[in-house]
Amino acid sequence: MRLTPDASGVFPIAPTPFNPDGSVDWTSADRLFEFYHDIGSDGITVLGIMGEAPKLEPEESVGLVKRAVAKMGGKPIIVGVSAPGFAAMRSLARQAMDLGAGGVMIAPPPSLRTDDQITGYYAQAVEAIGTDIPFVIQDYPLTLSVVMTPAVIRKIVMDNPSCVMLKHEDWPGLEKISALRKFQAEGSLRPISIVTGNGGLFLDFEMERGADGANTGYAFPELLIDVVRLQKAGQRDAAHDIFDVHLPLMRYEQQQGVGLAVRKYTLAKRGILSHDAQRKPGSALSAAAKAEVDYLLARIAKHDRRAKI
Known part of the structure; x- marks a missing residue:
């Protein structure tokens, strides 16, 4: 299914x-994708920053x-295709779309600084991959150091009809969502999907500001689905209640350098991954860190049975 x-x-x-030897665990990959499908995900993103994409060989990707x-049963697959060269x-x-992907995600290289450089880069990227491929803008200044204002995002969207989605991952970024939706209401921005990142840390309020959903990782993606579903149903307090239960673990996952290790450790404890290994270079959790995660899981389990591991 193509992304729209x-x-x-x-x-x-x-x-x-x-x-553990650094090879791709294909059995766990199949189990992971089946898990995402079965819990009701609307699609997935592969080869993202947290997917360790730069460490993969082309054939592995x-x-x-x-x-x-x-x-994934026909649900749209977003493929991260960011690369140093076009x-x-x-x-x-092109390979991903030929295989049935729904669209691609493009992050700006850290060297971009001016608005013209940013908009020019996306114009060149679209020319390179082809205007027939739906693409997602990845706005992630905390990691990529490229700052996109709402006006820059609007120009990219309006100049490139194949742009269908913004992965909003600015922090703080609630006002940016409001600004973009205001542009849309005024008619200066065509409709576009806005999904959010940041490990879900602000998803509760991002939905209220006009986000369409989440495009991020967390060891309990069911929680992200719950929050989006409840907010769309107008059940604000229920959305915040279940969100607050998971917030301590979500926060713990956001630590620079060990966040992916925390997520993989939890997914392994859940039986979804066979190992919590990262391909080198990568970090590992200390015994103390594992004990802290286990403690957080036990606290979550008092209110959410899915954390009873």
Whole structure:
């Protein structure tokens, strides 16, 4: 299924499962994609920053796309295709779409500084991959150091009809969502899907500001689905109540350097991944950190049975 501007819901960022020897754990990959499908995800994103995409060989990247398409039952697969050069970006983007992906996600390189450089980069990227491929803008200044104002995002969207989604991951970023929706209400921005990142830390209020859903990772993606569903149903207090239960673990996952290790450790404890390994270079949790995660899980389990591991 191709990604469209009216896409909404939860598109979890899939981590890449590895064996302890650093090889891709294909069995866990299949189980992970089946899990995302079965819990009601609206799609997924593979080869994202938290998917350790730069550590993969080209054939491994293609293999993950194939498995995701096969296991997700026709739901849209977003494929991260960011690369230092446009040749590699085009190659992966075209291969992914030929395999049945729904669209691609493009992050700006950290070297971009001015508004013209940012908008010019996306124009060149679209020219390289082809105007027939739906694409997602990844706005992640905390990691990429590229600051996109609402006006810059509007120009990218309006100049490139194949842009169908914004992955909003600015922090703080609630006012940016409001500004973009105001542009849309005024008629200066065409309709576009806005899904949010930041590990879900602000999803409760992002939905209230006009986000369509989440495009991020968390060891309990069911929680993201709950919050989006409840907010869309107008059940504000219920959404905040279940969100607050998980917030301590979500916060713990957001630690720089060990966040992915926390997420993989929890997914392994849940039986979804066989190992919590990362491909080198990567971090590992100390015994003390694992004990802290276990403590947080026990506290969550008092209110959410899904955390009883």
